[in-house]
Amino acid sequence: MYTSLFNLQGKVAAISGGTGILGSAMAEALAKEGVKVALLDRNPDKSNTLLQNAKNNGWTIKSYKADVLDEGIMNAVHKLVVSDFDKVDILINAAGGNMPGSTIGPDQDILALSIAETKKVLELNYLGTVIPCQVFLKSMIENKKGCIINISSMSAQQPLTRVMGYSSSKAAIDNYTKWLAVELADKFGEGFRVNAIAPGFFLTNQNKTLLTNADASLTARGNTIIEHTPFKRFGSPEELIGTLIWLCSDASKFVTGTVIPVDGGFSAFSGV
Numbered sequence: 661m662y663t664s665l666f667n668l669q670g671k672v673a674a675i676s677g678g679t680g681i682l683g684s685a686m687a688e689a690l691a692k693e694g695v696k697v698a699l700l701d702r703n704p705d706k707s708n709t710l711l712q713n714a715k716n717n718g719w720t721i722k723s724y725k726a727d728v729l730d731e732g733i734m735n736a737v738h739k740l741v742v743s744d745f746d747k748v749d750i751l752i753n754a755a756g757g758n759m760p761g762s763t764i765g766p767d768q769d770i771l772a773l774s775i776a777e778t779k780k781v782l783e784l785n786y787l788g789t790v791i792p793c794q795v796f797l798k799s800m801i802e803n804k805k806g807c808i809i810n811i812s813s814m815s816a817q818q819p820l821t822r823v824m825g826y827s828s829s830k831a832a833i834d835n836y837t838k839w840l841a842v843e844l845a846d847k848f849g850e851g852f853r854v855n856a857i858a859p860g861f862f863l864t865n866q867n868k869t870l871l872t873n874a875d876a877s878l879t880a881r882g883n884t885i886i887e888h889t890p891f892k893r894f895g896s897p898e899e900l901i902g903t904l905i906w907l908c909s910d911a912s913k914f915v916t917g918t919v920i921p922v923d924g925g926f927s928a929f930s931g932v
Contacts, residue, residue: 665911666910668905668908669695671694671695672695673687673695673696673750673751674748674792675687675700675754676700676728677728677753677811678697679710680701681862681863683699684897685900686900686904687699690750690904692717695720695750696745697720698721698745699721699722700728701723701724701726703725704724711723722741724741728791729783729787729791731791731795734792748800752808754811755789756788756811757781757785759780759781759825761773761777762824762826763822764823773825781829782825782828785826785829789810804849804851805852806852807907808852808853808855809855809857812833812856813827814927816834816919819831841853841916855912855915855916856920857900857922858920860889860895860924860927861885861889861894861895862900885926889929890924890929891924
């Protein structure tokens with residue numbers, strides 16, 4: 661009998677930042693594929709709509725209050741998830757963000773950068789990925805297999821103006837993804853895969869005011885991005901799902917240490 665390489669039925673996935681726009685889309689898509697999903701977020705109340713959809717459709721999604729920068733809390737949440745679902749097959753690190761003080765305004769220069777807020781951005785995006793990996797790898801190593809997917813950014817390989825702290829932290833994610841892929845394969849075998857998805861430009865709560873005006877028209881920055889995106893539009897969260905399912909499944913069984921752009925061609929275009 662033919663078995664699809666994309667079959668994820670019965671897998672368990674933990675998603676940090678699972679109540680965000682992109683995280684929610686990933687959670688719902690995996691749940692539709694029969695994955696049991698654990699949402700990890702500082703504000704689990706944001707997951708109410710997703711939890712109601714799960715109830716209405718017979719999906720398995722549970723929400724857990726978590727802080728990706730607190731190792732003690734993450735250890736406690738990890739124990740709860742394993743107690744509820746017996747295992748964790750997939751970890752998706754979607755928690756992240758930026759802060760105003762780590763962004764240089766059009767009328768500012770580098771001296772306006774807030775070191776305090778930049779430190780928070782670096783910690784959230786980098787350590788907010790490293791700590792969940794450290795914690796959830798404990799049960800993965802016990803089970804001798806695991807799939808980790810980090811969320812990178814277009815600003816990792818092509819630093820974007822203004823967002824210095826965010827760009828630096830996402831560049832660190834690319835490096836960490838490759839480093840961890842090699843480390844786990846070398847020490848624990850081919851049952852472990854670590855990859856990253858680098859989304860292009862998707863309108864989220866984080867970047868909406870940078871890319872669009874109050875009347876929904878594009879800002880100058882938004883226009884520049886569209887001009888440098890061959891598809892001439894922003895992405896839709898659902899357009900990350902094909903890559904996500906592929907990376908979570910046996911269809912990508914020989915893939916590790918990669919950063920996959922889903923960007924409408926942005927990273928391929930030189931601007932000329």
